[in-house]
Amino acid sequence: xxxxxxxxxxxxxxxxxxxxxxxxxxxRGQEGDVVHVTDGKGKLAKVEINSISKKVVEGSIIExxxxxxxxxxxxxxxxxxxKTMERLEFFLEKATEIGIDEITFLQTFHSERKNIKIxxxxxxxxxxxxxxxxxxxxxxxxLTKFNDFIKQDFENFTKCIAHCEDDIVKTPLKSILENxxxxxxxxxxxxxxxxxxxxxxxxxENYKGISLGQQRFRTETAALQAVFAxxxxxxx
Amino acid sequence: xxxxxxxxxxxxxxxxxxxxxxxxxxxRGQEGDVVHVTDGKGKLAKVEINSISKKVVEGSIIExxxxxxxxxxxxxxxxxxxKTMERLEFFLEKATEIGIDEITFLQTFHSERKNIKIxxxxxxxxxxxxxxxxxxxxxxxxLTKFNDFIKQDFENFTKCIAHCEDDIVKTPLKSILENxxxxxxxxxxxxxxxxxxxxxxxxxENYKGISLGQQRFRTETAALQAVFAxxxxxxx
Numbered sequence: 446x447x448x449x450x451x452x453x454x455x456x457x458x459x460x461x462x463x464x465x466x467x468x469x470x471x472x473r474g475q476e477g478d479v480v481h482v483t484d485g486k487g488k489l490a491k492v493e494i495n496s497i498s499k500k501v502v503e504g505s506i507i508e509x510x511x512x513x514x515x516x517x518x519x520x521x522x523x524x525x526x527x528k529t530m531e532r533l534e535f536f537l538e539k540a541t542e543i544g545i546d547e548i549t550f551l552q553t554f555h556s557e558r559k560n561i562k563i564x565x566x567x568x569x570x571x572x573x574x575x576x577x578x579x580x581x582x583x584x585x586x587x588l589t590k591f592n593d594f595i596k597q598d599f600e601n602f603t604k605c606i607a608h609c610e611d612d613i614v615k616t617p618l619k620s621i622l623e624n625x626x627x628x629x630x631x632x633x634x635x636x637x638x639x640x641x642x643x644x645x646x647x648x649x650e651n652y653k654g655i656s657l658g659q660q661r662f663r664t665e666t667a668a669l670q671a672v673f674a675x676x677x678x679x680x681x
Numbered sequence: 682x683x684x685x686x687x688x689x690x691x692x693x694x695x696x697x698x699x700x701x702x703x704x705x706x707x708x709r710g711q712e713g714d715v716v717h718v719t720d721g722k723g724k725l726a727k728v729e730i731n732s733i734s735k736k737v738v739e740g741s742i743i744e745x746x747x748x749x750x751x752x753x754x755x756x757x758x759x760x761x762x763x764k765t766m767e768r769l770e771f772f773l774e775k776a777t778e779i780g781i782d783e784i785t786f787l788q789t790f791h792s793e794r795k796n797i798k799i800x801x802x803x804x805x806x807x808x809x810x811x812x813x814x815x816x817x818x819x820x821x822x823x824l825t826k827f828n829d830f831i832k833q834d835f836e837n838f839t840k841c842i843a844h845c846e847d848d849i850v851k852t853p854l855k856s857i858l859e860n861x862x863x864x865x866x867x868x869x870x871x872x873x874x875x876x877x878x879x880x881x882x883x884x885x886e887n888y889k890g891i892s893l894g895q896q897r898f899r900t901e902t903a904a905l906q907a908v909f910a911x912x913x914x915x916x917x
Contacts, residue, residue: 535771542902577899619913658916663813666778673909677855680894 446491447472448481448575450582457505458482458492465502468494479507485574485582489513513580518679519628521547521602522672523594525635526558527664533561534569536665540672541573541583544680549586551594555637563587591643595650599630606632606652607667608639613648615656618671622678629675631655633668682727683708684717684811686818693741694718694728701738704730715743721810721818725749749816754915755864757783757838758908759830761871762794763900769797770805772901776908777809777819780916785822787830791873799823827879831886835866840888842868843903844875849884851892854907858914865911867891869904 449468451460460468460482468474478494482504488511492504522545527533537548548570550561567585574582603626608615621629632639632647639647644654657670685704687696696704696718704710714730718740724747728740758781763769773784784806786797803821810818839862844851857865868875868883875883880890893906 539902539905542898543896543906577896658912660779660813662778666775669775669905670779670909670913673906674913676894677906677910677913 446479446481448483448489448578450485450571450575451482453482453484453488453490453506453509455506457495457503458490460502462500465497465500468502469497469499474502480504481578483513483574483580483582485580487512487515487580489578489580510580515581516544516546517627517681518675519546520544520672520675521549521599521628521630522633522668523549523551523589523630524633524668525551525553525556525664526561526588528557528636530558530561532663532665534566536668537566537569538573539669541570541579542577543672543676545583545672546581547584547586549594550588551591551632552588553591553635554640554643556635558635559588561588591639592646595632595647595652599628602628602630604630604647604650604652605655606634606639606644606647607655607657607671608634608644609656609661610638610641610644610654613641613644613654615654618655618657618674619678621653621655622675625679631671633664633671636664682715682717684719684725684814686721686807686811687718689718689720689724689726689742689745691742693731693739694726696738698736701733701736704738705733705735710738716740717814719749719810719816719818721816723748723751723816725816746816751817752780752782753863753917754911755782756780756908756911757785757835757864757866758869758904759785759787759825759866760869760904761787761789761792761900762797762824764793764872766794766797768899768901770802772904773802773805774809775905777806777815778813779908779912781819781908782817783820783822785830786824787827787868788824789827789871790876790879792871794871795824797824827875828882831868831883831888835864838862838864838866840866840883840886841891842870842875842880842883842888843891843893843907844870844880845892845897846874846877846880846890849877849880849890851890854891854893854910855914857889857891858911861915867907869900869907872900
């Protein structure tokens with residue numbers, strides 16, 4: 446059954462404008478059709494469509510689930526965008542499918558990419574959320590300068606920076622996960638890694654340097670590894 | 682430093698014909714250049730190029746490593762190709778980067794894709810091997826009918842079939858990995874999963890039904906999850 450984004454009220458739901466258009470014009474949906482609607486914040490409703498107008502598709506809620514498949518942890522990944530957007534996009538799609546709550550794009554010293562199309566990225570994440578029938582839509586934050594980002598307050602988060610600098614002590618991600626953190630923030634660097642200064646600055650802000658394993662991975666592979674490992678170790 | 686495929690002898694190495702062309706014509710390499718050469722079977726040599734002819738680039742070995750970064754397990758993934766080749770190709774690239782030894786493509790009851798371009802796939806795997814500086818080139822086997830494949834003899838392999846059939850008992854992959862198998866074969870099904878008959882036939886051939894977690898993943902995500910999890914749990 447198809448999933449649409451919309452507003453969920455007590456006994457009825459309204460598809461967002463774009464989703465209403467998609468339902469009515471692209472999919473040629475009919476009154477009486479039964480679909481899934483999510484607010485992207487944990488509610489998943491089974492809805493029978495009652496009325497279809499040009500801009501609003503509305504229906505009655507048959508069944509409502511709240512906190513649908515809520516994870517037992519919150520994962521925020523802040524990542525330097527890869528040179529090739531395709532690689533970043535694949536990561537975003539997979540991360541959404543596996544489970545991620547918030548994504549920030551980092552502008553770092555070694556970043557080659559200085560801009561991203563945030564609307565395109567939001568579309569990819571929405572599509573992945575719908576495709577994998579999830580009721581939580583990951584939050585997306587625009588490109589932020591590294592040094593500004595690390596100064597932000599992330600209360601109660603276990604804050605980690607993944608890097609490959611050999612002479613700065615790192616903790617294996619495995620050890621971090623043994624403490625079963627329930628709010629995790631992981632920074633993933635660009636091709637060419639974070640600069641030494643960036644790593645040291647992050648440490649001053651209580652980020653722990655971590656290693657993801659013995660291998661040096663590409664940016665998007667390292668990020669995927671982290672998302673998979675956290676799901677693997679923490680999901681109850 | 683760039684990596685090339687070639688033949689490695691006692692004190693010298695010869696780049697493959699295609700690689701020789703790439704070195705000489707595309708990269709415009711020169712005598713005196715120092716490059717890495719691998720035989721794809723564990724040998725990695727640092728080589729100083731001595732002679733460049735139209736079809737053969739040859740050099741002296743400065744340093745030779747054998748069993749370079751050899752993993753402590755052998756992983757064979759047999760996978761039903763995804764409808765969209767792009768998704769399969771991304772999996773192959775990532776799996777090569779993380780660590781996989783052998784790949785077979787399965788023709789299953791629910792497979793929508795009935796053919797694959799094995800040469801293109803080999804190119805992708807070669808490129809990923811070079812890019813991630815690995816000395817083992819994963820072996821690629823062409824499309825094989827499911828029922829023929831499971832009858833093949835895989836001596837000493839822990840054989841698993843990942844599926845989502847609710848009323849057939851499955852073991853979590855995590856439990857399988859606790860026994861630290863050193864030869865693992867995992868079957869990954871198509872969109873629409875393996876058929877019930879396929880699962881039962883595999884069980885008759887001593888395959889264990891496994892689950893990769895609570896989530897239902899896309900084909901390529903399930904396969905990636907397995908490759909990541911095995912690396913995560915087994916790599917010493």
